[in-house]
Amino acid sequence: MTSEITTAAEPIRVARRRSIDGWRWAGRIFLTLLVGFTIMPMFWMVITSLKTGFAAMQYPPQWWPAAPTLDNYWRLLDPNGSVGRDFLRYFWNSMFVSVATTVLAVVVAVPAAYAFSRFRFPGRNFLFFAILLRNMFPAVVFLVPLFILMRVLGLVNTHGSLILTYLTFGLPLAIWLLKGFYDNIPIQLEQAARIDGATRFQAFFHIVMPLSIPGIIATSIYSFIGAWNEYIYAYTFLTRHDQMTLPVGIQRFFSENATDWPGLMAATFLMSVPVVVLFLVLQKYFVRALTEGAVKH
Amino acid sequence: MSSVQKQAIFRDVPGIVPKRPNLGQKIWKSRADYLYVAPAIVAMIVVIAYPIYYTIELSFFNTPASLSLADKQFNGIDNYVTILTSPVFWKVTWQTIVWTVLSTLFAFLLGLGAALALHREFVGRALLRGLLLIPWVISAVAASYVWKWLYHSDFGAIGAALVQLGITDRPINFIDNSTSALYSLIVVNVWKEFSFAMIMLMAGLQTVPDSLLRAAQVDGANPWQRFWHVTFPHLSGVSTVTILLLVVQNFNSFIIPFIMTGGGPVGSTQIWITHIYELAFLRQRWGVGAAYAVLLFIIMMTLGYFYVRALTRGDESRAGA
Numbered sequence: 010m011t012s013e014i015t016t017a018a019e020p021i022r023v024a025r026r027r028s029i030d031g032w033r034w035a036g037r038i039f040l041t042l043l044v045g046f047t048i049m050p051m052f053w054m055v056i057t058s059l060k061t062g063f064a065a066m067q068y069p070p071q072w073w074p075a076a077p078t079l080d081n082y083w084r085l086l087d088p089n090g091s092v093g094r095d096f097l098r099y100f101w102n103s104m105f106v107s108v109a110t111t112v113l114a115v116v117v118a119v120p121a122a123y124a125f126s127r128f129r130f131p132g133r134n135f136l137f138f139a140i141l142l143r144n145m146f147p148a149v150v151f152l153v154p155l156f157i158l159m160r161v162l163g164l165v166n167t168h169g170s171l172i173l174t175y176l177t178f179g180l181p182l183a184i185w186l187l188k189g190f191y192d193n194i195p196i197q198l199e200q201a202a203r204i205d206g207a208t209r210f211q212a213f214f215h216i217v218m219p220l221s222i223p224g225i226i227a228t229s230i231y232s233f234i235g236a237w238n239e240y241i242y243a244y245t246f247l248t249r250h251d252q253m254t255l256p257v258g259i260q261r262f263f264s265e266n267a268t269d270w271p272g273l274m275a276a277t278f279l280m281s282v283p284v285v286v287l288f289l290v291l292q293k294y295f296v297r298a299l300t301e302g303a304v305k306h
Numbered sequence: 307m308s309s310v311q312k313q314a315i316f317r318d319v320p321g322i323v324p325k326r327p328n329l330g331q332k333i334w335k336s337r338a339d340y341l342y343v344a345p346a347i348v349a350m351i352v353v354i355a356y357p358i359y360y361t362i363e364l365s366f367f368n369t370p371a372s373l374s375l376a377d378k379q380f381n382g383i384d385n386y387v388t389i390l391t392s393p394v395f396w397k398v399t400w401q402t403i404v405w406t407v408l409s410t411l412f413a414f415l416l417g418l419g420a421a422l423a424l425h426r427e428f429v430g431r432a433l434l435r436g437l438l439l440i441p442w443v444i445s446a447v448a449a450s451y452v453w454k455w456l457y458h459s460d461f462g463a464i465g466a467a468l469v470q471l472g473i474t475d476r477p478i479n480f481i482d483n484s485t486s487a488l489y490s491l492i493v494v495n496v497w498k499e500f501s502f503a504m505i506m507l508m509a510g511l512q513t514v515p516d517s518l519l520r521a522a523q524v525d526g527a528n529p530w531q532r533f534w535h536v537t538f539p540h541l542s543g544v545s546t547v548t549i550l551l552l553v554v555q556n557f558n559s560f561i562i563p564f565i566m567t568g569g570g571p572v573g574s575t576q577i578w579i580t581h582i583y584e585l586a587f588l589r590q591r592w593g594v595g596a597a598y599a600v601l602l603f604i605i606m607m608t609l610g611y612f613y614v615r616a617l618t619r620g621d622e623s624r625a626g627a
């Protein structure tokens with residue numbers, strides 16, 4: 010094909026190549042700047058966490074710590090110190106609430122998403138969009154009524170109040186993502202199983218479920234991260250400090266040690282580790298779920 | 307779908323009159339289907355429908371600071387009148403608009419740029435994508451503290467760097483200063499959420515057919531023309547959903563202003579949600595807070611209408627395909 014192009018076309022091709030290279034370079038420069046913007050705060054968080062309180066409060070700042078130390082981390086992770094005891098408790102509280110929310114969200118979202126994808130019952134569309142609309146409402150406006158509701162249910166100052174609330178936070182996107190997954194699984198697979206004598210539930214459980222594992226992983230990451238990072242309800246529903254989750258615990262820590270910036274940066278670093286690791290390891294599922302579920306129109 | 311086909315078939319057969327089942331029968335027939343969605347629906351009703359009802363009720367009453375519901379007094383639309391006649395309302399609304407529009411605009415543009423730059427395969431692409439997504443994944447509380455430290459008026463890294471680069475004489479007072487605080491927070495917000503737009507648009511870019519782009523190239527379209535006439539029209543659906551979700555998210559922002567400035571200095575970073583929080587929880591003006599929330603519901607339902615419409619448009623085209 011290239012050999013057929015006449016010499017008259019050559020200058021045009023050269024010019025085109027040059028303009029493509031120009032765009033490619035613009036893309037690279039943009040990407041470099043964006044990566045710099047993205048990692049600069051994370052870089053400074055880590056650098057500060059390696060300084061002593063005295064070294065952090067210098068002007069001009071030490072761009073690289075003169076005497077790097079891990080003391081701030083040891084203090085937070087020492088189960089015998091007073092700071093470490095609190096921090097580790099917050100950490101496990103967060104872990105418990107997030108894992109429980111994630112498990113429940115999957116158990117509730119999988120059948121619902123399957124039904125929205127496969128069945129045609131009256132009110133299906135209405136219910137589906139009613140669930141999606143949950144995403145439109147900010148957490149703050151539900152604080153008062155939910156606080157009263159939790160008082161009625163006897164859940165104030167328990168992790169149950171958070172788990173129930175976070176569950177409904179995560180459900181809309183979970184159901185939406187999973188429905189997209191089920192829409193893409195050919196219905197013929199289930200029909201074949203039904204012909205072979207499986208019940209509808211068996212067909213769902215043995216045929217569809219295994220195929221939707223990537224979607225379930227994506228849903229789990231989303232629920233876990235949402236629960237791990239939630240702040241407002243945890244701040245309102247829990248008043249006893251041995252119940253607190255990390256975001257609230259860190260705020261409490263900071264209000265008591267207002268100038269301990271290195272300690273605070275170490276705490277925010279440790280708090281970010283689980284979600285960042287989980288996300289980076291499993292990001293391909295998450296990206297794929299968004300691609301297949303959300304955007305494939 | 308199959309029942310429609312069946313009816314169409316029956317209609318052609320003489321002597322058989324298609325009987326349309328009424329709604330009650332239809333619901334009864336698909337009763338097993340509801341079992342699958344019941345847990346989700348029950349959870350949503352308890353945690354959403356009840357609070358909405360309760361908020362609407364509260365907005366028409368004057369409730370004492372103790373939140374003792376037995377003593378609340380009906381006061382009609384007084385709470386709404388209070389809001390709409392207060393000068394603070396217009397100030398906070400303007401700041402909310404600035405916050406929402408600028409955050410959405412820049413998050414979308416950065417996300418679009420990143421999605422286009424990352425669309426081609428190259429070594430380290432997945433790594434870069436993961437790196438850019440970290441701000442979106444970490445907690446807003448952590449991000450707020452990190453940026454608060456970066457903006458620190460005496461020891462902040464950004465202020466010091468600007469001085470060392472010779473751009474300013476003294477460290478800039480980013481967030482303790484009512485003219486720059488709101489914009490400084492918008493930067494944090496954009497940092498936190500641009501990668502959400504990026505990932506949505508990256509997914510959208512995969513739906514652009516390569517053959518069309520190549521055809522445009524053969525026809526002599528330059529990269530800009532290819533983007534504008536081929537890529538962008540294919541992205542319009544995803545872009546609509548992404549922008550709507552960003553608008554909703556930004557309108558409902560709370561943590562970044564609450565942690566970083568608490569709405570100050572002198573109310574310059576107060577936006578709707580932080581203002582509602584202050585009215586209800588710090589000043590115990592439950593009725594006015596609830597009335598604000600109802601106004602917010604109305605705005606959100608309007609946006610929600612467009613959101614659902616943008617989503618169903620995709621659903622229908624998929625069903626038609």
